[in-house]
Amino acid sequence: MSQVCLSVDEVFANFSLPPISNPGMISGEEERLYYYLARECYRPGSLYLEIGTWLGRSTVRICEGLSSRGDDWRLICYDKFEWLDFYAKRAADQGANGRWIEPVAKLRPGESFEQAFLQYLSAYRDHISTRRGSLGDIGAVMHHDLQPGTAIRGLFVDASKGWPENASLLRVVGPHLAPGETSILFQDFLYCQSYKLMFLLLGCDFLEPYLFTKSGTSVVMKLKAEIHGSEPILQDGSIKTFTVDQIYRAWERAKTYFPEWKLVDNATNLALPLMLIERGFHAEATEELGKVHLTGEMRAFANAKLTGKVVNFKPLRAILGARA
């Protein structure tokens, strides 16, 4: 099968960005990707949407990319903006390495980090606005932003990896994206823990992957055709009707777009048996587990999943390590 996706470093090698001090959860290669993509998508007067900003490391790279082309743009930043215990630990670790953590130093779990986010983005305050909500509620929260005729040129997503929330996102923003023009970046696409997101997106024939990162998990997709809110795959409960044929077809698409090593890296190939288990196709899942190369610990995790003994991904995360 041919590999039609390019890695970010094949597109722009030897390219560096100025240092910034925002804490973040993306790799250096992904920072370059956000910048590059924003630059490429820039059209005067356009709207851009980022879902899942945390403390704005990706957001600053988007703003830098857009600003490098002109001044006539607007970015909406959508997030729950709810501080978690685990965020405090991540920020403290990064503070020890010189990143600026004062804006979040006193936050307690459950509090909003929206004001802190705006402080991190003060240089771009005239261009950005925040919307606070859960991804599944985006239709209601962004109702006034998404009037008929509103066009979104770039969509950057790094939030929930769940199927229904992301289906709802595509259903709501889809009619505002332009085929052949809008780029959509999904962080954590190539990561076995996000298997539902991966199968949802590969199940959408109107989306075509065209860029991936060698060191990270992000994938950029182009819109091949208009997204209609009525697409069956974007309706509530569509995961429950995803057939074994649709799963295999989506996986064949993955093999077409990405090099084999990328599907092995980070146990991404575990996504196929996990999706089969999710839908209750246990015989097929067992067969696939027999084909993939996994370490002993990963295999133990997969077998436990198969027999219904594991409900969350903590054991697998411990094996794979946290992302950047």
Ligand SMILES: C[S@@+](CC[C@H](N)C(=O)[O-])C[C@H]1O[C@@H](n2cnc3c(N)ncnc32)[C@H](O)[C@@H]1O
């Ligand atoms: C991995 S962090 C984003 C990292 C960021 N892009 C960066 O450059 O560091 C995920 C973000 O998504 C937000 N988030 C997670 N689940 C969400 C949901 N269901 N709805 C809205 N936001 C969500 C979190 O609040 C967090 O800010």
